[in-house]
Amino acid sequence: MNFKRRCTAAAAVLAVAGTGLIGVQATAEATQDAPPKRAAKCPTLSVSEGWYGDNKARLQRMVDKYGSCGDGHGTKPVATFDWDNTVIKNDIGDATMYWLLRHGKIRTPKDGDWHTTSRYLTRPAVGALAKACPATGTTLPTHRNTACADEILSVYGEGTTTSGKAAFAGFDHRRMEPQYAWLAQLTRGWTTRQVKRFAAAARAENLAAPIGTEQRVGTGKVTGWVRYYDQQRDLIRTLKKAGFDVYVVSASPEPVAEVWGRGVGIDARHTLGIRNVTAHGKHTAHLKGCGTVRDGDDSMITYIDGKRCWINKEILGVRGAAAEKVQPAAKRQVFAAGDSDTDVSFLRDATGLRLVLNRNKNEVMCRAYDNGDGRWLVNPMFIEPKGAQADPYPCASTGYTERDGGEGPVRRTDGSVIPDQRDTVHGASPASSATQD
Structure with a gap:
């Protein structure tokens, strides 16, 4: 895509001094969020319920400032949204995997070798899967063979075998989550159109099911419902009407998203x-690459730093190794929304506002509460929001996941360590009504 048509030429909003979320926001009110002269012409957010504090007002001021209704910069500002638990409640990857298992739609691995489905599967995982899922046809009868369904579900959902042994190893934890990738890899042998059909069937079931529904997969029970957040649907609609280029960036398979x-x-x-x-014309178990990662290397997906790379490559037009790097402020998205540590990198890249739905995830909450530049907004989840986390987030010690999977302190751009942060924005916001379609 042409970068000039996809990014905003606006300079980064003035940085705001201070580290406390509430104190910094007060300063931001008088600086970066001042309404432009033509704000009255902008589309407005219509859903008020569920927004914490002045979050809705600040989002509206961002729309007024950067949208075509504001000062106008001649190019479309970019907004990027994570999907699972950011735009919807629950997980579309999980919903799709459960559907595949319940309907026996996972192809038997090539030559019965499970290692062909992911290079990161450990030897114990390969052995456990082979034992539970004997190769008896082109697809695995997981709708009848509960032992096979249980083993696949454990490896996918827990990252361990049913006996508790690690299922994946040897990957870069800042650009790959092999459990997420495995769902895409297990669609091998199907066309993109068929995968979309499976996803559509799972979508229909999960939207029709009452909130709180559980479904049986194998011998266990798993989540059986999904809802769109009315607030995010309204925000996306408003951004698009205001002239933003709005994208979803998900760590689920692209056809499903x-x-x-x-x-x-x-x-x-x-x-x-x-x-x-x-x-x-059919999916293989290999994945497309980004930046320095070639197609088929299977070592980077839309996950943490991988989300930054794919946004830079496909939305902002940055090619080659440069796509893995933070771009100049004028060449980045204005707005980003996420809920998890998987979203940290592309959230940090946003130059206007960064919305985080609080799911008690360490690194993203450390950065959001630290809020050194005044651009982070924290909001409880709109449906079934989590209560306050009793202990402070361990920002100064173990809040950051290293590339090798180790833990360390969360650091600011200048290298300084973020101190532990208290959880202050949580389930005080009431759950909203949520549409089913």
């Missing part, structure tokens, strides 16, 4: 997710 994105008006061209390498 495309199916769900339609429900908030996001088309396939504005959806990024895990992409399979295809052969003869």
Whole structure:
């Protein structure tokens, strides 16, 4: 895509001094969020319930400032949203995996070798899967063979075998989550159209199910419902009407995210997710790469630093190794929304505002509460918000996940360590009503 048509030329908003979320926001009110002269012409957010404090007002001022209704910069500002638990409640990757297992739609591994489905599967995992899922046909009868369904579900959901042994090893924890990638890899042998059909069936079931529904997969019970957040649908609608280029960037398979994105008006061209390498029109177990990662290396997906790379490459037009790097402020997205440590890098890149839904995830909450530049907004989840975390987030010790999986302190851009942060924005916000379609 042409970078000049996709990014905003606006300079970064003035940095605001201070580290406390509430104190910094007060300063921001008088600086970066001042309404432009033509703000009255901007589309306005219509859903008020569920927004914490002045978050809605600050989002509106961002729309007024950067949208085509504001001062106008001649290019479309970019807004990027994570999907699972950011635009919707619960996880579309999980919903799709559960559907595949319940309907026996996972292909038998090539030559019965599970290592062909992920290079990061450990020997114990490969052995456990082979034992539980004997190769008896082109697809695995997981709708009948509960032992096979249980083993796949444990490896995917817990990252361990049913006996508790580690299922994946040897990956870069800042650019790959092999459990997420494995879902995309297990769609091997199907066409993109077929995968979308599976995702659409799972979507219909999960939206129709009452909130709190559980479904049986194998011998266990798992979440059986999903809802769109009315607040995020309203925000996306408003941003688009104001002239923003709005994208979804998900760590679920891209065809799955495309199916769900339609429900908030996001088309396939504005959806990024895990992409399979295809052969003869069908998915393979290999994945597309970004930056220095070649197609088929299977070592980077839309996850933490990988989300930054894919946004830079596919939205902002940055090619090669440079896509892995933080771009100049004028070449980055204005707005980003996320809920988890998987979203940290692309959230940090946003130059206007960064919205975080609080799911008690260490690194992202450390950075959001530290709020050194006044651009972070914290909001409770709109449905079933979490209560306050009793202990402070361990920002100064173990809040950061290293590339090798180790833990360390969360550091600011200048290298200084973020002190531990108290959880102050939580379940005080009431759950909203949520549409089912």
